[in-house]
Amino acid sequence: MSTSPSSTNRKPRRRQAKKDISSPAAKDSMPHLSNGRATSLESIEIQPRTPVTSRASRRGHVAWSPNEESHAEEVELSLLGERERREAASDLTLEEERAYLSQADGKRPFSTRDKHAIVLLIVLYLIQGFPLGLALGSIPFILREHLSYSEIAVFSLCGYPYSLKLLWSPIVDSVFFPSIGRRKSWIIPMQLVIGTIMLAMSYYSEELMSNPGKHLYTLSAAFFSLVFFSATQDIAVDGWALTLLSEENLAFASTCQTIGLNTGYLMSYTVFLALNSEDFAKRWGIPRLSLGTYLFFCAFMSFAVTVWLLFIKEDKESTSEDISIKAVYTTMWQICRLKHVQILLFVHLISKIGWQANDAVTQLKMVEKGLGREDLAMTVLIDFPFQIIGGWLAGKWSRGDKPLRPWIYAFWPRLGLTLLFTLMVYYFPKPPISTGFFVLLVTATIAQSFAGTIQFGGISAFHTRISDPVVGGTYMTLLNTFTNLGGTWPRYFVLKGVDFFSVATCHIKDADVALKAQECVSEHGKAACADLGGDCVTERDGYYIVSAICIIFGVLSVLFFLIPTARKLQAVPVGKWRIYS
Structure with a gap:
């Protein structure tokens, strides 16, 4: 495995592309610009011009179709013009640049290459969704039957690697086997490791889950590892997306991520929870799906996609202008020093606090009050098509003059729905649940996930627009890391807060004694009290207190900081976001 050499004299080489091309001699000696959207850490390639060069090799695409060489010369000439136009528009606002480029380039339909790239990206994100759905969704539900919220908070730490992947993303972007490809060098081994861990866990899952209190740290370490390797794969896939898709369809990278991740997540979350439920299995007359069997299925899928990737060629990218790992961390620091980036990162850290109690605890509370796993699964399965539609609409709406507009508009619905869910938990009816309440639950779930998907698509499209293509992967990973961290870091404190503010007592009737017992907040503690x-x-x-704190903070932050700041950031010229201009 090799690392990229340090880059020197980067700016002079970029300015070389602006030389006068009015004379034929100058045209013959003019170096051509490779893909305006470079993968993570490579800069824009400047190579001697060749009579015929495959478009795929210059843009870093998968070689889906080799029959495009006849148009290579035309593409080479158009790339220079595109870059010149982009440099001329570097001081425009996002809205002005979008209008300028749309007028110059026009609207182009999806190419076959883009369609194949979208399928590939969705499948790769799908594989990531399997371990994430287990670690962040279904396993906490199963643990809730045995552990308190404070103990679940410990397990929730296994989700942190996905929000801290920025720390090792430069290594993923810079170290690779040239013979395999920059992205496949990481995606293939990560999927093999994920599949191996799941395969091993499938043989010991029942033993671990039978007494989770005893094996809490073992379970946490195993799923921490799964999330860590999934996050590493995500770094490579995010960087690959910048060159797999054409420039005009880059906004659909977030759509691929939404569809793929949500599908894998839901399969490991609600679908698995339903099929794992004994009541669901008896109702429909089907065998109960054990955790071990599902882990074996996920391992098989991970291995199968890895084999498929072996037959997909990743075009070799030039490393002549790449930078070393040390230089990448320096570049990352330079990005963080940009004033507008600092403001955006702070926005990400506080933007999701308003609905954190809802995301972390509401469904657990509903199951605790009598909502069956199969009812929860049915609710989310009904919602799933709307998430796909939301992901597509988010990509479409974010292609307009204001990519942050969907993100801004969705704040108030999400806060309003958080309040609604809190009230639904408070007035939750005793089982069986009436049809009217179930319809309200489904409707609110659809509206909530639709608003969340719209926000995710909008902010992802904004990241794609402002990221410096010279350090695309590092820039995107930095922004996405803080986006994820904004929804991860409050979760531990929310779960801890529910137990902290809760007051529960164990009333022993025969002895006429009331004992204040913190364990009464868990199903295991309730069972122990019943044994006495x-x-x-x-x-x-404490759920209602924590939810109220989150909602109040969310309303104040959205009203006085988040929305006004987002509108200002959206109006900042694109050139102000770049470190290599």
Whole structure:
């Protein structure tokens, strides 16, 4: 495995592309510009011009179709013009640049290459969704039957690698086997490791889950590893997306991520929870799906996609202008020093606090109050098509003059729906649930996930627009890391806060004794109290206090900071976001 050499005299070489091309001699000696959207850390390639060069090799695409060489010369000439136009528009706002480029280039339909690239990206994101759905969704639900919210908070730490992948993303962007490809050098081994861990866990899952309190740290370490390797794969896939898709369809990279990740996540979350439920299996007369069997299925899928990738060629990219790992961390620091980037990162860190209690606890509370796993699965399965539609609409709406507009508009619906869900938990009816309440639950779930998908697509498209293509992967990973971290870091404190503010007592009838027991907040504690002949009585549920704190903070931050700041950031000229101008 080799690392990229340090880049020197980068700016003079970029300015060389602006030399006068009015004379034929100058045209013959003019170096051509490779893909205006470079992969993660390579700069725009400047190579001696060749009579015929495959478009795929210059843009870093997968070689889906080799029959495009006849148009190579025309593409080479158009690339220079495109870059010249982009440099001329570097001081325009996002809205002005979009209008300028649209007028110059016009609207282009999806090419066959783009369609194949979209399929590939969706499948790769799908594989990531399997371990994430287990670690962040279904496993906490199963653990809730045995552990308190504070113990679940410990397990929730396994999701942190996905929000801290920025720390090792430069290594993924710079170290690779040239014979295999910059991205496949990481994607293939990561999928093999993920599949191997899941395969090993499939043989011990029942033992671990039978007594999760005893094996809490073992479970946390295993899923921490799965999320870590999935995050590493995501770095490579994000960087590959910048060159797989054509310039005019880059906004659909977020759509691929939305569809792929959500599909894999839901399969490992609600679909698995339903099929794992004994009541669901008895109702439909099907075998119960065990955790071990599902882990074996996920391992098989990971291995199968890895084999498929072996037959997909990743075009070799020039490393002549790449920078070393040390230089990448320096570049990352330079990005963070940009004033507008610092403001955007802070926006990401606080933008999701308003609905954190809803995301982390609401569904757990509903299951605790009698919502069956199969009812929860049915709710999310009904919602799934709307998430796909939302992902597509987010990509479409974000292609306009204001890519942050969908992200801004979705704030108030998400906060309003968070309040609605809190009230639904408070007034949750005793089982069986009425049809009217179930319809309200489904409708609110659809609206909430649709608003979340719209926000995700909008902010992802904005990241794609402002990222410096010279350091595309590092720039995108930096922004996406803080986006994920904004939804991860409050979760631990929210779960801890629910137990902290809760007051529960174990009333032992025969002894006429009431014992304040923190364990009464867990199903395991309630069972222990019942063994003593008592009943757990919750005098104060900390969920409502934590939810109220989050909602109040969300309203104030959105009203006085987030929306006004987002509109200002959207109006900043694109050139102000670049470190190599």
